[in-house]
Structure formats: C-alpha cells, structure tokens
Amino acid sequence: MGFVISQSEQEEIDRWLLKYPPHQKQSAVLPALKIVQEKNGGWLATEHLDAVADYLSLPKIAVYEVASFYSLFDLKPVGKHKIYVCTNVSCMLAGSETIVGYLERRLGIKMGETTQDGCFTLKEAECLAACGGAPAMQIDNTYYENLTPEKIESILAGLNG
Amino acid sequence: MVNFEINDKQYSAPDGTLIIQVADREHIAIPRFCYHPKLSIVASCRMCLVEVAKSPKPLPACATPVAEGMKIWTHSPCACDAQKSVMEFLLINHPLDCPICDQGGECELQDQALEYGKDVSRFTEGKRSVKDLDIGPLIKTDMTRCIHCTRCVRFGTEIAGMRELGATGRGEHMEIGTFLEQTVDSEVSGNVIDLCPVGALTSKPFHHKGRAWELQQVASIAPHDCVGSHVYVHTLRGEVMRVVPRQEDSINEVWISDRDRFSYSGLKSPDRLLKPLIKKNNEWVETDWDLALQFTIKSLQAILEKEGGRSVGALVSPSATLEECYLAQKWLRGMGISSIDHRLHRMDFSCDSGGPSPCPTFGLALTELENADTILLIGSHPRTEQPLINHRLAKAARKGAQIIMVNPIQYDFNFKVAAELTPSGGQLLHPLLGIMNALLSQKNERPHFAWLTPFLKNTVSTPEEKQVAEWLGRGNKKVAIFLGLQAQAHWHASALQLVAEALALFCQASLGYLTEGANSVGAWVSGVLPDQGPGGISLSEGKGLNAHSMVKTPLPAYVLFGGVEPEFDLANTVAARRALSESAFVVAFSPFRGGMCEQYAKVMLPIAAYTETEGTFINGEGRWQSFNAANPPPGEARPGWEVLRALTALCGGPGSLYSRSEEVRDELKHIVQNVPSVTLPSLEQRFRRIEPILSESKEGLRVVTEWPIYRVDSLVRRSKPLQDTAASPLFRARLNPKTASLYSIKGENKMRIRREGEFECILPVAVDKKIPENTVHIASALEGGGNMGQQGAVQVFLESNKDA
Ligand code: SF4
Ligand code: FES
Ligand code: FES
Numbered sequence A: 001m002g003f004v005i006s007q008s009e010q011e012e013i014d015r016w017l018l019k020y021p022p023h024q025k026q027s028a029v030l031p032a033l034k035i036v037q038e039k040n041g042g043w044l045a046t047e048h049l050d051a052v053a054d055y056l057s058l059p060k061i062a063v064y065e066v067a068s069f070y071s072l073f074d075l076k077p078v079g080k081h082k083i084y085v086c087t088n089v090s091c092m093l094a095g096s097e098t099i100v101g102y103l104e105r106r107l108g109i110k111m112g113e114t115t116q117d118g119c120f121t122l123k124e125a126e127c128l129a130a131c132g133g134a135p136a137m138q139i140d141n142t143y144y145e146n147l148t149p150e151k152i153e154s155i156l157a158g159l160n161g
Numbered sequence B: 001m002v003n004f005e006i007n008d009k010q011y012s013a014p015d016g017t018l019i020i021q022v023a024d025r026e027h028i029a030i031p032r033f034c035y036h037p038k039l040s041i042v043a044s045c046r047m048c049l050v051e052v053a054k055s056p057k058p059l060p061a062c063a064t065p066v067a068e069g070m071k072i073w074t075h076s077p078c079a080c081d082a083q084k085s086v087m088e089f090l091l092i093n094h095p096l097d098c099p100i101c102d103q104g105g106e107c108e109l110q111d112q113a114l115e116y117g118k119d120v121s122r123f124t125e126g127k128r129s130v131k132d133l134d135i136g137p138l139i140k141t142d143m144t145r146c147i148h149c150t151r152c153v154r155f156g157t158e159i160a161g162m163r164e165l166g167a168t169g170r171g172e173h174m175e176i177g178t179f180l181e182q183t184v185d186s187e188v189s190g191n192v193i194d195l196c197p198v199g200a201l202t203s204k205p206f207h208h209k210g211r212a213w214e215l216q217q218v219a220s221i222a223p224h225d226c227v228g229s230h231v232y233v234h235t236l237r238g239e240v241m242r243v244v245p246r247q248e249d250s251i252n253e254v255w256i257s258d259r260d261r262f263s264y265s266g267l268k269s270p271d272r273l274l275k276p277l278i279k280k281n282n283e284w285v286e287t288d289w290d291l292a293l294q295f296t297i298k299s300l301q302a303i304l305e306k307e308g309g310r311s312v313g314a315l316v317s318p319s320a321t322l323e324e325c326y327l328a329q330k331w332l333r334g335m336g337i338s339s340i341d342h343r344l345h346r347m348d349f350s351c352d353s354g355g356p357s358p359c360p361t362f363g364l365a366l367t368e369l370e371n372a373d374t375i376l377l378i379g380s381h382p383r384t385e386q387p388l389i390n391h392r393l394a395k396a397a398r399k400g401a402q403i404i405m406v407n408p409i410q411y412d413f414n415f416k417v418a419a420e421l422t423p424s425g426g427q428l429l430h431p432l433l434g435i436m437n438a439l440l441s442q443k444n445e446r447p448h449f450a451w452l453t454p455f456l457k458n459t460v461s462t463p464e465e466k467q468v469a470e471w472l473g474r475g476n477k478k479v480a481i482f483l484g485l486q487a488q489a490h491w492h493a494s495a496l497q498l499v500a501e502a503l504a505l506f507c508q509a510s511l512g513y514l515t516e517g518a519n520s521v522g523a524w525v526s527g528v529l530p531d532q533g534p535g536g537i538s539l540s541e542g543k544g545l546n547a548h549s550m551v552k553t554p555l556p557a558y559v560l561f562g563g564v565e566p567e568f569d570l571a572n573t574v575a576a577r578r579a580l581s582e583s584a585f586v587v588a589f590s591p592f593r594g595g596m597c598e599q600y601a602k603v604m605l606p607i608a609a610y611t612e613t614e615g616t617f618i619n620g621e622g623r624w625q626s627f628n629a630a631n632p633p634p635g636e637a638r639p640g641w642e643v644l645r646a647l648t649a650l651c652g653g654p655g656s657l658y659s660r661s662e663e664v665r666d667e668l669k670h671i672v673q674n675v676p677s678v679t680l681p682s683l684e685q686r687f688r689r690i691e692p693i694l695s696e697s698k699e700g701l702r703v704v705t706e707w708p709i710y711r712v713d714s715l716v717r718r719s720k721p722l723q724d725t726a727a728s729p730l731f732r733a734r735l736n737p738k739t740a741s742l743y744s745i746k747g748e749n750k751m752r753i754r755r756e757g758e759f760e761c762i763l764p765v766a767v768d769k770k771i772p773e774n775t776v777h778i779a780s781a782l783e784g785g786g787n788m789g790q791q792g793a794v795q796v797f798l799e800s801n802k803d804a
Helices: A007-017 A022-039 A046-055 A060-069 A089-093 A096-107 A149-158 B019-025 B077-093 B108-116 B151-158 B191-195 B258-268 B289-307 B322-335 B387-398 B429-441 B447-456 B463-473 B493-507 B520-526 B547-552 B573-582 B640-650 B661-673 B683-689 B737-742
Strands: A081-086 A120-125 A137-139 A142-144 B002-006 B009-013 B049-052 B071-073 B139-141 B166-168 B175-177 B201-203 B216-221 B230-236 B239-245 B277-280 B283-286 B312-316 B339-341 B374-378 B402-406 B419-421 B479-483 B510-513 B557-561 B585-590 B603-606 B615-618 B624-627 B702-706 B733-735 B750-755 B759-767 B775-779 B795-799
Touching (some): A007 A022, A022 A060, A046 A060, A060 B166, A096 A149, B002 B019, B009 B019, B049 B077, B077 B108, B151 B191, B216 B624, B230 B258, B289 B312, B289 B322, B289 B557, B289 B585, B289 B640, B312 B322, B312 B547, B322 B520, B322 B640, B339 B547, B374 B387, B374 B493, B429 B447, B429 B493, B447 B683, B493 B510, B493 B683, B520 B615, B547 B573, B733 B737, B737 B759
Parallel strands (some): B002 B071, B312 B339, B374 B402, B374 B479, B402 B419, B557 B585, B733 B759
Antiparallel strands (some): A137 A142, B216 B230, B277 B283, B733 B775, B750 B759, B750 B795
C-alpha cells in the first residue's frame, strides 16, 4: 500500500475536521474523499479509500460504502473531464436522449466510457436540480443548460480537450 | 405505563415500548426482516407495516412506540395490503430457487411469503444477480438472495465490534459484502448465519448436508469454554449436522462462538477411536471391552504394587463431564491412585499447600458483569478464550465501565479499554504490586491492610498504575477482578492469585477465574485435584502430585481421561512428551486416536465425544447444566461415565449401583450440600509464601505461551473448518523490535531458544511491536510446535541461516 495522503490534502481535510466534534471524524468522510479524488486524477483506487479510512480512523468498509454510494465518486480511472448528462424526467421531456446520442457519436464512446485519448468520461446523472434549463449537463464543476448539439460543440471546443 | 389497543384488545406497556415488542410479548404475529431484538432499529425493510388509527399511512411496528390511547390493527385490510405490497417488492429481485437453497424450510422470507405474499407474481422482467464472495471457510454466501435487511452489517458493528461487512452501491446496485474479497474473521462471525433471514449467508460446513425438517434437535451445552452457552445439536440419522445457539438471556443471549458452532466437524475426524485397542509387540490389536478393562486394571495394579501409590498420574480433561470427573476420581482413589488433576495449563502450584484452592468461579453472574463499573482482567484475552465473556465486557464498556487489562502482550480489543498494562518479560506480578502500592498510599482508611506495606518495600508505582488504583479504589463502585487463562498458566500463578485476592479485598471487588475447558468448576467440585476431594474437601492424607509435577519427573504409568493430549494440552509439552514416552504404561480414554498417543499408549479406550454422552457441566457462574446425548457414539465407543462405572465395579467398588448418570450427579450434589465450610489461613500468612518471589530479578528474557483459539482441545484441533480459518497462527517466536535488535535478530532469521537442561528448540522469528520487550511470545499446541517447554526464563541465540 503505497499511497499516502499528501501534506496539502491533509491540511485541507483537517480544516473540515475542525467543523465537527473530535469524536465524529467520520463526518468529514465526504469532503475528505472529494479532496483526495480531485488531487489524484479524478478517481479513487482502493488504496486511496484505505488511506482516507486510516486518516479518519474509520473501518475500511465504512469508507467503501460511502464512496460506492455517491456517483460523484469514481472508483475506476476516468478522463480529464467528466461529463454528467442529466436523463431525469424534465431533461428527458426536453430531449436529453438527443443530447446523449449526440455526445456518444461525437466522442465515439458509450455512456459510462472514457475516450481513447483520456480526455472525456461520459456519465449519466439524475436530476441536477436545473430543470428550469433542461436539458442540462455538468462538466467537472460547471453547469451547462438549454443544450443543443451546436451548443455542445462550442462547449467542447472551449475545453481544448 | 401507557394503555392502547391492538386488534381491538386492551394492552398496556411501559412508555417507549415499540409496537413490535408488545406484539411479540402477546404472541401477535407481525412479519419482519430488518428488526432483531438484539440489534439497533433501522426500519428499512417495511415488512412490519401496521395500521394505526389517525395515521394517514401504515406505520412500521418496529420503529413506532406505543402511545396512550393508540389503536393498532395488525391484520386489517390496510395493514395486509401494505404487507402484501412490500412482499411483492422484496420478491422482485429475490430468486425463486428455494429447492436448492440451504435456507429452504427455515427461511423467514419463504415463511412470510407464504403467509403474507400473493400466489402469483406479476413481475416478468429479469431479476438482478450478484457475484458471490468467498469470505472464509465458515460462511457460504449467495448474495443474489440478499434482501438488504442489514442485520449482518449491524451485527458486525454492534455485537462483533468489527465492521467487516457493509452495504456498498445504491438502490438496485446495493450489495452486501466485504467490498474487497476478504475473510470475515471475528470469533463470533457464525452468528450472521442465524441472523440472515434468507439464504444469503449460510453455514459452509453444513452446505447441502440436510434439510431443516429432517433434522432432530437436542438441547445441549457448549463444550469449549467456561461460559456454558446453551446450544441445540441438530442430527440426521445419528450424525451431528450442525450446532446452533439456544436462547438463554442470562448466559449467551442468542449468540454462540464460532468455536462452539463449528467444532462438531471434529466428531467426524478419521481419527475416531472405534474399538478398544491394546498394544501387543508394538502393534495395535483390537479387543473387546472386558479384556481391555481387565488388562488396564491389572497393569495399573502391578505398577502400584511394585512402585506405590505415587507411581501413577491421572490427567483429566477440564472439559470432561461432572459425572466422568466424579467417577474417575472415585475409581482412581479406590485403586490407590492419588495424583489426579485437571489443571493442565498450570505450572505453578506453590500456593497449594497453603490451604485448599478456591473454587474457580466467576465470582458474579454474567448479567452482573455488564453492569460493573470497573473491571480488572489479569492475564486474560477473553476474545479468544471465552468469546461470549468478551461480548459482555464489550457491553459493559459501552455502558461506560473502565476496563483495565494487565497482560503479557498487547491485544486487539473490540471495545474501549481504559488502560492496558503490558510489563516487559511477561512479569505480570509487578504492575499488580504497583497498583496495590498506589492503593495503599492513597489516603488510607483501611488500616487493617497495613501488614501489606513490608511486602511492597521494593515497589514503586508508575503513573499508569496510580491511575488504575484511582479507578479501582474510589468507593461505591462495582468492581470485578478476573484471573484469566494466562494468569493461571503463568510461572507466578500462585502469587498472582494472592495479590489479586488482596486487591479484591481492598477494593471490595468480586474475584473470579476465567478457566480452561468447559468444566473446570465441575472438576473442582468433583475432586479432580491431588489434594482435594469431592466438594472441595481438603485431604489430610493421600495427597498426590499436581499436573505439573506428574510430568516434570516421569512416572511409571499414566491415565489420560477425556481426550487429553499432553503433548499439546500441558504447560510443559517437552516434559510431557518425555514423561509419557518413558513410562511403562499409559491408558488413554479418548474419542480419538492418532498423534503421539499411538506411540506412548499401551491401551486406548474409545469413549463418547461431546454430543454422544449425557452429562453435566458447571459453568463459571457455578450453574449445574445437565444435557442429554444427541447421537450415539460411533463403533464400540461408550459414554465415559459408563466405562468408569464398569471399571469401579471390576475393582470391587459399588459402581454398578448407578443405573443412570443422574444418580451419579445427585450423589455428588448430596456431598456438596453437606461440605463443612473451611477457613483459610489469613491472607497475611499466605503472603509469606510468596515473599521470595517478590525479590526475584525482573531482568532477562521470558517465554510467554498462549493457546490459540482453535487449538484448545482434541475436538477443536480436529475440526477442519476451524483449522482453515485465518485465526490459525503460524509457529513463530514473536519479539519486540528492540529486543530483536538487542540480539541482532531480524524478521527473516531463525532463533534458538534454550533453557539449560530442559529444552532447546529452533524456530522462525516474527518481529512484532505488540510484544513487550524481553518477551518471546509463542503459540502453544501447534502441529510441529511440541518441542516447546513451559513459560519462563530462557536464553536465545541467533541461529545462523545455513543450518536453519
Ligand atoms: S446477507 Fe442476509 S443478513 Fe445480510 S443484509 Fe442480506 S439478507 Fe440481511
Ligand atoms: S431532470 Fe434534469 S435537471 Fe432536473
Ligand atoms: S421490520 Fe420493521 S421495517 Fe423492517
């Protein structure tokens, strides 16, 4: 087990820990996972999960449970950018199927896959709470609404990726 | 108290009681999956929905407390409709493979589907399937059948204190497992088999061995520790198929240890002794019982005549039944044999002549243990030694008890320990004296303990010991002190006992013993002791040798009763091997052959194993617990008490008078009830005996040995599933890194351990921070590990790698 949480990640996690009582370190598990995921190529390997468990003195399985529950944590290698396309009711009514179809063709991958060049991972998302701008998607930490194929083109071009 | 109605009938219950608890009390059926009375409430399965007046929706009975004036219906159309719908949802993904599922016939889902489900499924889509996990040799998984009740997960967190199983994924993708394939290795893991309401977690050794409805059920008592857990033995056509817990809230609640659950596999070992055997010209010859018994008596008599009463040593298993113990000592004493003992792990008996040994009970009831405020355990690792005592300790810790451990090495606990004192070189006596010293120097309101001061003149208390004294000594607390197996097997066992006695007196604490085997108390009561007879009466004459002296200097003959294998079971295995191989005559009464017994014994008499004989065990609380045989012994093996009855009769005693084993028990009971009480010499007088020990040097290396959880008796050692678990240790000398470097020993080395004139052995090294300095920790009773002598001072040498 080679992975050690770096100094700077530890400091960030510690800032979160301060917000909770000392005997409830487990409250910081979500931010801790998020920090470690961001600093380590956008996904969490078992050794990352184990390191978080160690750092927060939690049983390993407790961290595995959380990491596997939330779809914002990736447990397999991902591309540089993660594209979450909402396929829930409002977006579906507003044509998310076209959006998904367009993205799949444009990137040459299916839902859940990563492009050959390692640039994009395509993921399905449940309601992004952006129904007002359906169809919607999220790339990394940015929302994009009222999507059309043309709009997607310019967004992708803007990512240089 | 609140009054309310269930199904239009009036009931009352204390405030806060859950609807399901009242229903269970009143035998009103409410279906359930996630609810379990010994686990926390999650209310996740929704099977227990009931109608409650004024509530817009049905409510879960397992999470809704009763309230004044509440009206509840468990079988109204609304309730039934809700229950049917939940059942339909559960069956969406549950496979309909009951005919090949081991749980079939005792499945809560099957039963409740029959009672509350629909007869036709409306679901035609594909069902999900989940990959199975290999979680070790004891538990078989079939995770497609899991209904996500999370009982197993909560058991891990709340009872086993080890979070190994969990629920990963979400919704349709939720899976119960270990995430990474790993074995679940808690000492009580098998309980999830009973908890799992479906066939997702079943017993691996029982897999496809029989159907629940074909099995016969006999109530019994577990045979591997002094807890005396209540179990059911399930048999099929005279063969034991499995062992499951029997609820007894004051002892094991609804749990049993894996050792008690899976040891039955050993009953089917190819080593079973099926006929009486006599060795002729170094060959084993089958014979009949009559000849075998006559031969045994004649051989023993010849030796006794020639060499006198002290020439024969009898070692009786601490797990032999009360009836066997009583008849064994009666027969042996009748023959003139006085060296009788059951304390096989013990090597220090220096207190013995200071008065009768006390009856080794817990000193309090198990239910009281969990309410103690402070608990001091000396030389004890209950997690492997008495797993269900560990469970009570964990409960006590959760209620806020301070638990203090004084142990030869550091252990992993699954509860919060207030202090763990691990002195260097396994010298347990010193921290105890330190604590005593600190107690005495606290503001002393107990002047009658002043006599202790001179004994403590060389003792300086450490801050840790002072802290412990603080916890123990503050008045008005319930304090319990225990001497564990490692205190009893210690080279200062007698001194530890005396100091513990003094501590207990000082703190007004109970003093208890966590003993070896299932029936150490019974053996004591029966008089399987060299200097005490039935009822614990001190013998003024005809005292014999104790277990340790019997093998230290070899005797001409030995009687081994109840599957005792001295090469594993005795404190000093080297001396035991030597003594037995040099002796002229050994008779082994045992369910098993095999091992060294084949070489040293002259006669092997097949006796019934656990489950095959009726009898009584007295547990550590002093409870007499009788049980019946569940299946007949194989071949010509006979229950031990019958064999002893026949022997007594052959020797001219009144043995044949007993027609049933109960008569043996009742005779003993009568004796016990009429025993005059004894007064021991004062503690002060007895303390004088340990004075020389107090000034002994603490320096130097000591070997500390320990019987691993699945090596404690001949039955467990033959249970394949238990031997295959991760709990089976390797034969290694474990050392602290500092000690290792002091002797220039590294992890990959072998080392030679020697005690002048006693033994010498070479074994691989493991460096381990949990071992205190100056300690060499070695597991006993391992295959190939028998070249180890008793605990205590040794010299070690680095073994150069070429001849290792
Ligand atoms: S494996 Fe059994 S006990 Fe565990 S969650 Fe599934 S159904 Fe419940
Ligand atoms: S359904 Fe797509 S954002 Fe709500
Ligand atoms: S038993 Fe009540 S919700 Fe599961």
